[in-house]
Amino acid sequence: MAGAEKREVIYEVKNVSKRYGSVVALDGASLKLHAGEVIGLVGDNGAGKSTLVKVLSGAHEPDGGQIFLDGEERSWSSPREALDAGIETLYQDSGLAPHLTVSQNVFLGREKTVKGLLGKLGFLARKEMEHDAHADLERVGIAVPAANRPVAQLSGGQRQAVAIGRAVSWARKVIILDEPTNHLGARQAGEVLEVIKAAKKKGLGVIFISHTLPHVLEVTDRIVVLRLGRIVKDAPTSTFTGDTLVGTITGTIQTIKVEGD
Amino acid sequence: MANSKQATSAQTTSVAVADRLKGMLSNQSTILVGVMVLLVAVFGSIEPKFLSAATMNNVLTDWGSVVLLAVGQTLVVISGGIDLSVGAVVGLSGVISAWTMVNVLHLDSTATGSKATGGLLVGLLVSVAVGVSVGLLNAVLINKLKIVPFIATLSTMGAALGFSVIISSGMPIQGPANYELISAMDAKTNPFSWAILGSALVITIVGLFLHKSRFGLYTYAIGSNTFAARAAGISVEKHLTKVYALSGGLAGLAGMYVYLRLGAGSPSSGTGRELDAIAAVVIGGASLMGGIGRLWGTVLGALILFTVQSGLIMIGVAPDWKKVVVAILIAAAVAAQGLQKSNRRS
Amino acid sequence: MKRSFRTIAALGAVAALALTATGCASATPEKLTIAFVMGAESDPFFQAMKVGAEAEAAAQGVDLIWQGDPANYSAETQLPIVESVLAQQPDGLVLIPTDPVALQAVSDKAVAAGIAVANVDTHTNDLSKVVTFITGDNTDGGAKAADAIAKAIGYTAGKTYEVVIGLTSATATTNVDRQKGFEAAVAANYPGIQIKDVAYSESNPEKAATNVSNWLTKYPNLKGIFAIDGTNASGAAAALQAKNLVGKVALVGYDAYPANVQLIKDGVFTALIAQDPAAEARLAIKTLVAFLKDGTKPAQRDVVIPNFALTADSTDAEFAQYTYVATN
The missing domain is CATH 3.40.50.2300 (Response regulator)
Structure with a gap:
């Protein structure tokens, strides 16, 4: 979209490839993400979406190609490194620990400790985190009943909202959402899409992976289509209709090579 | 009925009471305390001698060693694993500790005074070090060789038993005990023995770390959803190494406890104790699937286990029934967990 | 065996x-x-x-x-x-x-x-x-244990004495033979001895100690314990020492482990039956x-x-002959 064009490129991969044995999962993919932009990443099963997500989130190192964050070349040897650099990833169906409370999940890996010696020993500031978790989630537009309830007691939609809220509230630059509306009812999915819009407003770059094409068409600025490990189309969302998007994904609509390749 | 207002308020009260009762019944520690009271009442009514300080002492003396194993086991189970090696570690650490005191420090059962005390402190360190080593070995097998915890700890269990038999020729090794000092210390902490209080102190500290600190949070997180824990940046392998080392170290501590009780390091002194520990953990409400468990539950679970054991001897039930009763307790505990889960869903 | x-x-x-x-x-x-x-x-x-x-x-x-x-x-x-x-x-x-x-x-x-x-x-x-x-x-060993207990408690016909047996399991053949020998000797020669209870240690000396501790609480007048093997002997000895009942309750064990032989000399064991x-x-x-x-x-x-009953009166040669030797 016109607005996004003016913004700076926040995250970029150039010509990345990944093979698993003899299978080429990703073949020279290039992608630019701007601050405040939502990209939809679509493609059939096996098109290379999850491999690209793993490269972007630091879970897998690519065999070839370059990664740039804020114009600076980077490489991730672990998800932790990407996380520390400001890239949050929400994985499909596995974002939360069901036995932990909402606030424990929100702060997992980044806990606040009490002051003094006990804090050095790792003793946690539970009340403070519960309060902050509640505030953080509200800020990104998620109403959660109580921050001290175990996640297992929440509905599927609430859980997903917490997972996304967690990612959005922690993300400093980029947020990658892998199938966040999967298994959700229409109303709950709508809430998730609202959160994505909130993240965009916050100036984050959002990569949204989904099979649910109406959601993609609704919330994204640009759509990137993967087929057989290659990016076959990268165009503003406004240039797609539901039918042309399906055609591009399945290959019934011929695509020209993406410019600059 | 006088008027409708009263009736309504009575109704709301009864609903509130019912809700409260439901809440209490679904609380594992309330159930456990109830079971405990019931057991004491039943055993006491059949055999009045059961209600005595001596019985309490008998129960707590057994509890003191196994609760250490059970506490370590609780952490392992919450993390989604299991540690079958702890019973064997009790034997191995006791034997190596006794062997060190006898053959390296040249102290025998006749040693007294500060010499014996110093020897026992060295023995304590050796004992814990042996336990931690086995725990680290478990962690290596699980993290590096990717062996499932059940098999990994089953093999270290066998190895630990084997080594303790090799070192001891299968016989107890009698070392220093310093009974004067021990009974002097016990006199100060009357009516509890100092060793029992020591165990209680250790488990209190572990409990604080489990329920209040980052260490405990990560243990739950890994057992609840390893993938989520990893995604949150937790080094799962590093954390599990700590958990298994702690379980081993506590087993080593239990090894010294049993050594002091028997006055000797015996290779078979932990035989079957891993099962007692797991039973205590399960009765206490932890889930073998990981992510669920409270230390307080385990502490009560172990107490119930040994109350049953002493009680059955005291009321003169044939020893074969002990296992049946424990089996029923475990089944009841697991069933209670299932009920709680379905309550939550509704 | x-x-x-x-x-x-x-x-x-x-x-x-x-x-x-x-x-x-x-x-x-x-x-x-x-x-x-x-x-x-x-x-x-x-x-x-x-x-x-x-x-x-x-x-x-x-x-x-x-x-x-x-x-x-x-x-x-x-x-x-x-x-x-x-x-x-x-x-x-x-x-x-x-x-x-x-x-x-x-x-x-x-x-x-x-x-x-x-x-x-x-x-x-x-x-x-x-x-x-x-x-x-082993049957003869059980009978010798009965003799040793009777002697230690100063058995007099017409009086009753409470005794317990610590076993390892219900099925171990050595346990069964020793128990049979013990019971037969009691029935034949010491009718005043009442065998009040048995319990299993499951090869764990700490469990053996537990059994004995509870018996000592339940039977304040307990006169004797027959610990049927080395494991039970170790556990029973520990329990007696912990309850300060050494010398007050006769303890006859089995298997001459060096640690237990030492306890004969300390007066904890009345006798150890040795193979x-x-x-x-x-x-x-x-x-x-x-x-x-x-x-x-x-x-x-x-x-x-x-089998041979080692007691405090046994000679050094007998101790040397019957005490098990560790090979490493």
Whole structure:
């Protein structure tokens, strides 16, 4: 979209490839993400979406190609490194620990400790985190009943909202959402899409992976289509209709090579 | 009925009471305390001698060693694993500790005074070090060789038993005990023995770390959803190494406890104790699937286990029934967990 | 024979590789070679037996092949060991069959190959072809324990005395025999002794201590404890010491572990019933060598070496003879 064009490129991969044995999962993919932009990443099963997500989130190192964050070349040897650099990833169906409370999940890996010696020993500031978790989630537009309830007691939609809220509230630059509306009812999915819009407003770059094409068409600025490990189309969302998007994904609509390749 | 207002308020009260009762019944520690009271009442009514300080002492003396194993086991189970090696570690650490005191420090059962005390402190360190080593070995097998915890700890269990038999020729090794000092210390902490209080102190500290600190949070997180824990940046392998080392170290501590009780390091002194520990953990409400468990539950679970054991001897039930009763307790505990889960869903 | 370590031993098999079997097969032609296949190396009973076997082999000037599973008392592990030992063509074989039926065939095979066979401790079903069978007597040991307790409590006819028995399991044959012997002796000679209770230690001395602690609470007038094996003996001794009841309750144990022998001297044990595995081994080797040299058969094929009650009054020589020796 016109607005996004003016913004700076926040995250970029150039010509990345990944093979698993003899299978080429990703073949020279290039992608630019701007601050405040939502990209939809679509493609059939096996098109290379999850491999690209793993490269972007630091879970897998690519065999070839370059990664740039804020114009600076980077490489991730672990998800932790990407996380520390400001890239949050929400994985499909596995974002939360069901036995932990909402606030424990929100702060997992980044806990606040009490002051003094006990804090050095790792003793946690539970009340403070519960309060902050509640505030953080509200800020990104998620109403959660109580921050001290175990996640297992929440509905599927609430859980997903917490997972996304967690990612959005922690993300400093980029947020990658892998199938966040999967298994959700229409109303709950709508809430998730609202959160994505909130993240965009916050100036984050959002990569949204989904099979649910109406959601993609609704919330994204640009759509990137993967087929057989290659990016076959990268165009503003406004240039797609539901039918042309399906055609591009399945290959019934011929695509020209993406410019600059 | 006088008027409708009263009736309504009575109704709301009864609903509130019912809700409260439901809440209490679904609380594992309330159930456990109830079971405990019931057991004491039943055993006491059949055999009045059961209600005595001596019985309490008998129960707590057994509890003191196994609760250490059970506490370590609780952490392992919450993390989604299991540690079958702890019973064997009790034997191995006791034997190596006794062997060190006898053959390296040249102290025998006749040693007294500060010499014996110093020897026992060295023995304590050796004992814990042996336990931690086995725990680290478990962690290596699980993290590096990717062996499932059940098999990994089953093999270290066998190895630990084997080594303790090799070192001891299968016989107890009698070392220093310093009974004067021990009974002097016990006199100060009357009516509890100092060793029992020591165990209680250790488990209190572990409990604080489990329920209040980052260490405990990560243990739950890994057992609840390893993938989520990893995604949150937790080094799962590093954390599990700590958990298994702690379980081993506590087993080593239990090894010294049993050594002091028997006055000797015996290779078979932990035989079957891993099962007692797991039973205590399960009765206490932890889930073998990981992510669920409270230390307080385990502490009560172990107490119930040994109350049953002493009680059955005291009321003169044939020893074969002990296992049946424990089996029923475990089944009841697991069933209670299932009920709680379905309550939550509704 | 003492088998409470069987469970541990079986589990210890994982560490089996760490154990090296002793013995060597390099026999010079004129020297006799006796193979000795026992039950489980880790069992103190066989450790003590090994000491006797090695001493007698040296005294007789024969080579000894000492073999057996490091930890596992079972026919499955013993059979291949016997087979491989026979392949070394010894002149004589001392066998402790871990199963009376399973070891019969391989024993017959040895006899057929001209090897003189002796059974020690346990025997195969058909003893007709063996030179000798030497064993200890657990029933007699139980009776001796009853005598020792009666003596320690100053048994007087017409009075009653409360006694308990600490067992390892309901099925261990050694336990069963010793208990039978004890009960028979009580019924015949000490009708005033009441056996109030039994409990199992499951091979764990701490559990044995638990059982005794609870009995001491339940039976304030308890006069005696029969601890049926080494494990129960260790546990009962610990419980008596913890409750300060040493000397007030008579404790008769089994198996002369060095640690427990020391406790006789300390007054904790009234008596320890000891088997003499070393003597069984010595006699077996002596008999086989005599038979191999000039065909001398023993006066009686079956020899029972009685159990012995070690007490504070026993001589140093008796202590030396019966105390189990650790080999490492």
